[in-house]
Amino acid sequence: MIRGMAGLSEDDAGDDPMEAFRRWYADAGTDAVALATASADGAPAARMVLLKGADERGFVFFTNAASPKARDLAANPRAALLFHWPPDRQVRVTGPVARVADEESDAYWRTRPRGSQLGAWASRQSEVIATRAVLEERLDEVTRAFPGEVPRPPFWGGWRLVPGTIELWHHRDDRLHDRLQWRRDGDRWVRERLSP
Numbered sequence: 001m002i003r004g005m006a007g008l009s010e011d012d013a014g015d016d017p018m019e020a021f022r023r024w025y026a027d028a029g030t031d032a033v034a035l036a037t038a039s040a041d042g043a044p045a046a047r048m049v050l051l052k053g054a055d056e057r058g059f060v061f062f063t064n065a066a067s068p069k070a071r072d073l074a075a076n077p078r079a080a081l082l083f084h085w086p087p088d089r090q091v092r093v094t095g096p097v098a099r100v101a102d103e104e105s106d107a108y109w110r111t112r113p114r115g116s117q118l119g120a121w122a123s124r125q126s127e128v129i130a131t132r133a134v135l136e137e138r139l140d141e142v143t144r145a146f147p148g149e150v151p152r153p154p155f156w157g158g159w160r161l162v163p164g165t166i167e168l169w170h171h172r173d174d175r176l177h178d179r180l181q182w183r184r185d186g187d188r189w190v191r192e193r194l195s196p
Helices: 017-028 068-075 102-111 114-122 132-145
Strands: 032-038 044-050 053-055 058-064 078-085 089-099 156-161 165-170 178-185 188-193
Touching: 017 053, 017 078, 017 089, 017 165, 032 058, 032 068, 044 058, 044 068, 058 068, 058 102, 102 156, 114 132
Parallel strands: none
Antiparallel strands: 032 044, 032 078, 053 058, 058 156, 078 089, 089 156, 089 165, 165 178, 178 188
């Protein structure tokens, strides 16, 4: 499927939702995705994260394990992703989540710029701080503590959402949008067209 075509047909989409996703993702030019979680008592929360991997195993993002999102995922290990690519596309993904292996987190950590590595150590993500100066002081401390290579913090790592459903949505006039959904049925995908 190429941007600007009239719609989303079953022939364009094919039988493999990950292949269809990869084509749209390559065309989008952004890694930003909305991640929705729910706490143990069901309170929903959503925020933007960066997608750092997508293959047959699922969709990967990284975060501080003490962050609200990670606490939600630990307590209620299901999530949803929403990719929105204006003007005419979105992709919705739902499924269970699990931590990625330490080796995978280590490999991605080594690709991060030094400033981002130090920032991960300095920030106690989402905790209340008195002033920006507190954060800058922590950054100074960790910069001195790690003059060379910056190790991955034990509280930082990746999560993988294993898709149970993947939906591609394409805008059409008069709100008659194209919606193709794939859902897992054992070890195979079932593709269905949804009403707009």
